[in-house]
Amino acid sequence: MAKLDRTGDWGARMAPSLEEFESLALEAYAALPDEFRALSGEIRFLIADFPEDAVVEEMGLESPFDILGLFEGRPLGESDVPMTFEMPNRILLYRRPILDYWAEHEETLGALVTHVLIHEIGHHFGLSDEDMEALEAGAD
Numbered sequence: 001m002a003k004l005d006r007t008g009d010w011g012a013r014m015a016p017s018l019e020e021f022e023s024l025a026l027e028a029y030a031a032l033p034d035e036f037r038a039l040s041g042e043i044r045f046l047i048a049d050f051p052e053d054a055v056v057e058e059m060g061l062e063s064p065f066d067i068l069g070l071f072e073g074r075p076l077g078e079s080d081v082p083m084t085f086e087m088p089n090r091i092l093l094y095r096r097p098i099l100d101y102w103a104e105h106e107e108t109l110g111a112l113v114t115h116v117l118i119h120e121i122g123h124h125f126g127l128s129d130e131d132m133e134a135l136e137a138g139a140d
Helices: 018-031 034-040 053-058 095-104 109-124 129-139
Strands: 044-048 069-072 090-094
Touching (some): 018 095, 034 109, 095 109, 109 129
Parallel strands (some): 044 090
Antiparallel strands (some): 069 090
């Protein structure tokens, strides 16, 4: 069960900014085991309020709230030979959908950001959503 924060003045708090979300993501990444980070290779993290309209359309989403994060690039197993004009791999975290999800579930914001980040790094490693669901089920 989630613990209530009775130490702060919730009446004066604002939703975390894009910069604060970036700090959460960087802290989550830094807390991962060194070996995992080393295997991740070169990857960039970006924070946006919502996915671009093209992403929503391309993925057939009903709403921009239907996606919490996105891996863009070629998975590590497919990137032996760089392609001309290829952008570096990146992970996008979407602040507003994550906040919406957080408000509806009993999970800390830090834990949720960590979960989304690890999920998108899984795509960076070439894992599908089904692969990751099976791994998570096996860990439970």
